Amino acid sequence: xxxxxxxxxxxxxxxxxxxxxxxxxxxxxxxxxxxxxxxxxxxxxxxxxxxxxxxxxxxxxxxxxxxxxxxxxxxxxxxxxxxxxxxxxxxxxxxxxxxxxxxxxxxxxxxxxxxxxxxxxxxxxxxxxxxxxxxxxxxxxxxxxxxxxxxxxxxxxxxxxxxxxxxxxxxxxxxxxxxxxxxxxxxxxxxxxxxxxxxxxxxxxxxxxxxxxxxxxxxxxxxxxxxxxxxxxxxxxxxxxxxxxxxxxxxxxxxxxxxxxxxxxxxxxxxxxxxxxxxxxxxxxxxxxxxxxxxxxxxxxxxxxxxxxxxxxxxxxxxxxxxxxxxxxxxxxxxxxxxxxxxxxxxxxxxxxxxxxxxxxxxxxxxxxxxxxxxxxxxxxxxxxxxxxxxxxxxxxxxxxxxxxxxxxxxxxxxxxxxxxxxxxxxxxxxxxxxxxxxxxxxxxxxxxxxxxxxxxxxxxxxxxxxxxxxxxxxxxxxxxxxxxxxxxxxxxxxxxxxxxxxxxxxxxxxxxxxxxxxxxxxxxxxxx
Amino acid sequence: xxxxxxxxxxxxxxxxxxxxxxxxxxxxxxxxxxxxxxxxxxxxxxxxxxxxxxxxxxxxxxxxxxxxxxxxxxxxxxxxxxxxxxxxxxxxxxxxxxxxxxxxxxxxxxxxxxxxxxxxxxxxxxxxxxxxxxxxxxxxxxxxxxxxxxxxxxxxxxxxxxxxxxxxxxxxxxxxxxxxxxxxxxxxxxxxxxx
Numbered sequence: 242x243x244x245x246x247x248x249x250x251x252x253x254x255x256x257x258x259x260x261x262x263x264x265x266x267x268x269x270x271x272x273x274x275x276x277x278x279x280x281x282x283x284x285x286x287x288x289x290x291x292x293x294x295x296x297x298x299x300x301x302x303x304x305x306x307x308x309x310x311x312x313x314x315x316x317x318x319x320x321x322x323x324x325x326x327x328x329x330x331x332x333x334x335x336x337x338x339x340x341x342x343x344x345x346x347x348x349x350x351x352x353x354x355x356x357x358x359x360x361x362x363x364x365x366x367x368x369x370x371x372x373x374x375x376x377x378x379x380x381x382x383x384x385x386x387x388x389x390x391x392x393x394x395x396x397x398x399x400x401x402x403x404x405x406x407x408x409x410x411x412x413x414x415x416x417x418x419x420x421x422x423x424x425x426x427x428x429x430x431x432x433x434x435x436x437x438x439x440x441x442x443x444x445x446x447x448x449x450x451x452x453x454x455x456x457x458x459x460x461x462x463x464x465x466x467x468x469x470x471x472x473x474x475x476x477x478x479x480x481x482x483x484x485x486x487x488x489x490x491x492x493x494x495x496x497x498x499x500x501x502x503x504x505x506x507x508x509x510x511x512x513x514x515x516x517x518x519x520x521x522x523x524x525x526x527x528x529x530x531x532x533x534x535x536x537x538x539x540x541x542x543x544x545x546x547x548x549x550x551x552x553x554x555x556x557x558x559x560x561x562x563x564x565x566x567x568x569x570x571x572x573x574x575x576x577x578x579x580x581x582x583x584x585x586x587x588x589x590x591x592x593x594x595x596x597x598x599x600x601x602x603x604x605x606x607x608x609x610x611x612x613x614x615x616x617x618x619x620x621x622x623x624x625x626x627x628x629x630x631x632x633x634x635x636x637x638x639x640x641x642x643x644x645x646x647x648x649x650x651x652x653x654x655x656x657x658x659x660x661x662x663x664x665x666x667x668x669x670x671x672x673x674x675x676x677x678x679x680x681x682x683x684x685x686x687x688x689x690x691x692x693x694x695x696x697x698x699x700x701x702x703x704x705x706x707x708x709x710x711x712x713x714x715x716x717x718x719x720x721x722x723x724x725x726x727x728x729x730x731x732x733x734x735x736x737x738x739x740x741x742x743x744x745x746x747x748x749x750x751x752x753x754x755x756x757x758x759x760x761x762x763x764x765x766x767x768x769x770x
Numbered sequence: 771x772x773x774x775x776x777x778x779x780x781x782x783x784x785x786x787x788x789x790x791x792x793x794x795x796x797x798x799x800x801x802x803x804x805x806x807x808x809x810x811x812x813x814x815x816x817x818x819x820x821x822x823x824x825x826x827x828x829x830x831x832x833x834x835x836x837x838x839x840x841x842x843x844x845x846x847x848x849x850x851x852x853x854x855x856x857x858x859x860x861x862x863x864x865x866x867x868x869x870x871x872x873x874x875x876x877x878x879x880x881x882x883x884x885x886x887x888x889x890x891x892x893x894x895x896x897x898x899x900x901x902x903x904x905x906x907x908x909x910x911x912x913x914x915x916x917x918x919x920x921x922x923x924x925x926x927x928x929x930x931x932x933x934x935x936x937x938x939x940x941x942x943x944x945x946x947x948x949x950x951x952x953x954x955x956x957x958x959x960x961x962x963x964x965x
Contacts, residue, residue, distance in 0.1 A: 583789075584788045
């Protein structure tokens with residue numbers, strides 16, 4: 242457990258100014274002052290500006306460097322306001338005005354810390370990057386605006402104290418100005434600074450997509466103008482639709498350019514001689530467009546990130562599956578090789594003994610053949626130990642899974658023979674204790690024979706419970722020629738029977754008129770025999 | 771002097787011939803077979819002491835063959851070989867089907883030879899015991915089995931609920947039929963020893 246002292250120490254360390262932060266704070270103060278000044282044309286009664294890019298700078302710094310910088314940004318901003326004379330350095334209201342000046346940076350720090358904290362705890366679509374950034378970009382201005390309420394209650398000297406129309410206008414104007422500033426300025430700043438949620442390796446937009454997005458934007462703007470000319474005022478709906486469409490289709494970068502286009506078109510107009518009320522109304526519309534566009538882009542990028550993660554997991558699964566198939570095949574190959582190798586090794590050894598007295602070139606050749614045959618024999622034994630029973634320990638295995646795995650392994654043969662594999666759905670509670678690789682191999686061998694012999698390009702595999710056993714049947718129709726009795730079992734069938742018997746089961750053949758049917762019975766797991 | 775034949779049974783004819791030739795080079799009589807039925811048919815005419823059999827062979831596998839063989843002649847030794855070894859099979863081969871060994875392919879020559887040599891010696895002992903005791907009556911065989919396990923006449927009489935006098939008679943008949951001299955030789959005979 243941490244003591245209170247420890248916690249204090251950690252907090253102090255966390256908030257302490259680092260040397261590397263000093264130049265940043267200097268640049269920040271300068272840029273903040275400039276951006277603050279540049280926002281003046283969009284000002285109005287009760288709020289500073291309806292377009293406040295300085296908020297974007299503040300948000301970008303806090304998001305990238307962490308909420309720990311919040312106290313230092315509060316101090317920087319206060320100094321800027323004092324130097325520029327925006328806040329009084331003397332008089333009865335020095336303290337309340339100073340607190341009001343530090344309010345935004347404090348609220349932004351709190352919002353960033355809160356969203357980070359929630360992201361670290363929770364799981365779900367909203368915590369998938371870049372959704373947290375999107376949420377924080379909206380939460381920070383809202384929180385900063387809400388903090389105006391308690392501060393306003395502390396200022397009885399200002400007109401319109403309490404919950405009043407002017408306070409609502411003030412809150413709205415503040416929130417709108419900050420939000421626009423954050424969503425327009427912060428994203429490029431974060432991208433250029435290489436922050437965590439940059440869409441790295443983002444592909445360059447395709448020209449077709451660019452043209453399509455541009456056309457949609459243009460069409461919606463024309464619609465806006467048409468509505469305006471019709472006397473319906475400047476309606477944000479067409480732009481909201483365009484922004485949502487572009488964001489959802491092409492992600493955050495496209496969304497940001499759409500936002501930039503909207504803002505670049507409308508801000509010069511609203512900076513002109515329009516009334517405060519009109520300006521506020523227009524900016525509310527622009528804010529709606531910007532928010533929807535930005536969230537749509539963030540959501541699309543989050544979906545894309547989730548899809549990429551899923552793809553990666555699927556690829557890993559696929560690789561594991563292939564490895565399993567490879568091992569099953571190697572077991573079969575070991576068997577096929579060991580048979581002729583037995584003959585080869587014995588004869589090579591004999592040849593070596595008999596040619597020892599012959600001229601050296603013959604004797605050496607024979608000795609070499611013998612040595613290589615021995616090496617190969619040793620290799621086969623070692624591979625068998627490696628890929629054989631030890632590596633494939635018996636485990637509880639649902640029969641449905643066994644059938645599915647076999648079906649996947651058979652896919653190439655099925656394609657080659659244009660054959661249809663009918664896997665009759667098996668009860669999910671059928672479970673056997675088995676060496677998965679070997680048992681799958683047995684089933685695959687049976688099905689392979691069936692595929693090769695099938696007259697109507699169909700092979701059926703079914704599994705049913707029969708007492709305390711499961712009965713897996715592989716059947717296929719054959720042409721009306723009489724079955725080749727005594728043709729002997731292929732090696733695949735022999736292996737299948739060996740595997741079945743090693744699992745305490747049997748392999749039998751129960752043919753009907755024109756149907757070949759092999760039945761593999763295995764004891765069900767959890768049943769005492 | 772191994773006059774008994776070793777049969778090599780494998781559906782891979784090349785391997786069967788190769789193993790048979792290998793055994794022949796070691797001075798053993800050996801013959802390769804491809805089908806289990808051929809070996810069973812040859813049992814009466816050939817004096818087979820040991821069979822080296824593959825396990826995975828067509829319709830009749832090595833274990834089914836072992837059962838058929840035991841029913842016809844219990845004194846033939848069996849050595850299994852396989853290209854598809856499993857633990858369950860190895861245990862079954864030795865426990866249930868009386869195999870002397872279970873060889874994995876590719877075959878270890880030294881192990882094959884020692885298994886076959888051991889198998890031929892085991893078969894020889896079984897045949898000698900069978901030969902010596904073939905003339906016994908059912909009761910004489912029972913008395914013989916108990917005698918060579920070290921039971922006294924009195925104990926045998928109690929166990930078989932016959933009189934000690936009758937045991938004496940059976941014992942005399944056993945000695946006469948086996949042409950042995952005393953209990954020690956009877957015990958040696960029961961173990962198939964060379965006297």
